[in-house]
Amino acid sequence: MATADPFDSALDLLRRLNPKHTSAHLNALINLAPDLTEDLLSSVDQPLAVRRCRQTGRDYLLCDYNRDGDSYRSPWSNEFDPPLQDGGAGPNGGGGGGGDEDENAAGLPSEKVRKMEIKANEAFDLYRELYYEGGVSSVYFWNLDDGFAGVVLLKKVATPGASGEGTWDSIHVFEAIDRARLTQYNLTSTVILSLATNANPALGELDLSGNMTRQVEIELAAENDEQQIANIGRLVEDMELKMRNLLQEVYFGKAKDVVGDLRSVGSLSENARDREAQKDLIGSMRR
Template identity: 40%
Template sequence: MEAAMGLMRRIPPKHTETALSALLSLMPDNSSDLLSQVDQPLQVLCDVECGKEFILCEYNRDADSYRSPWSNKYHPPLEDGSLPSSELRKLEIEANDIFAIYRDQYYEGGISSVYMWEDDNEGFVACFLIKKDGSKTGQGRRGYLEEGAWDAIHVIEMSMKLSVADGHLCNMGRMIEEMESKLRNSLDQVYFGKTREMVCTLRPPSEVAQLRMPDSA
């Protein structure tokens, strides 16, 4: 199991599904551990009734069907699928509308979904998801991303009751914004910063290269 997880950490994200399928066939006894520990790329399905796409994940899944946050119906149809209470459903609808605005402002497009369900402690759990396919924005132009996607998953457990629904949305939104800001700063300073440093070391700018060239006699 340790070797399998080490392999999955080194596999490019676009090959995750293929590699996971191969491991499941080789290690059927560890299928539950593999499926729970390996993060797979988020998938998208269109809600035909509303004409909107929604994100598929374990948190809106029941059997082999997935609940749409727009129509609150399962696809494919499922008669006895679990649904949030009417009060929580109202909060879920509002959260989806607000999170769509957040997605457009910070990600400049993409697909977002919010799912909520009751827990066993008289509270509720909320899952916020965003999927942005960056390869669609470049359209083959030079200097733009050719292939790449960003998947964001935030799971928040609320222990308080739903007496102040607006306060819950504000608190959850603030938490997500702070967490994603820290993540972006970390990526920019550590990964992109180190990449720029290495590129400049291997291939210095033209101004620096001219200064290093010896004067011709």
């Protein structure tokens, strides 16, 4: 009998636990199996944490792609917090690849890619304000041997109130690979959504949490850096629109149908009387 792989077993367990508490479950698994720490952190999407940049005073998002050990790089200042002691190894602790060797050795993008990163952060900061009317956004780029890669992060937390709360996290990881006259974009997008409400005491509390992942590959013309950023922005915008529509029409619609069939505000006797009255009305119209 083959022995189960501990990493696969950990992923299977996480898929079966409440996605609202993914971070707590992940920390518990890391405590149980410390040797799986890097693999789990790089493979499991979890709600994004927010930190304030010490140099600029602006909030930014933390993820595995701007992490080096216990330090995280701010997209606004390009500095790690806390500062690195002896240099890092790039995104995921594994090196940036290509570009300036000194910058990549410190976990930083090359000068050219950093300039694109700055412009992308400005563009998605505007996108965040227009689409989400609040929240936090962060964009991180790094070098590849045949192009560059990056991640676009967006987070919006609904202000907790007496009736409910909600959190939206979207993570868009992409590769931009240079071809002869086109650039190939490989985009993987994940949305983590958590909603909770107790607005109607008669129905009780509702807690709806989950995540969705979609992928797309496409080739587009990109003659300069500005066009690269425009292409990435268009891909992320289209993917978010599709995923929002799927969540609203499929997942929320299905949940509404299930809850509507299982639970009712009125009593069963009242519902039975309403159905009888409806039958009588239809019968009288047919006479």
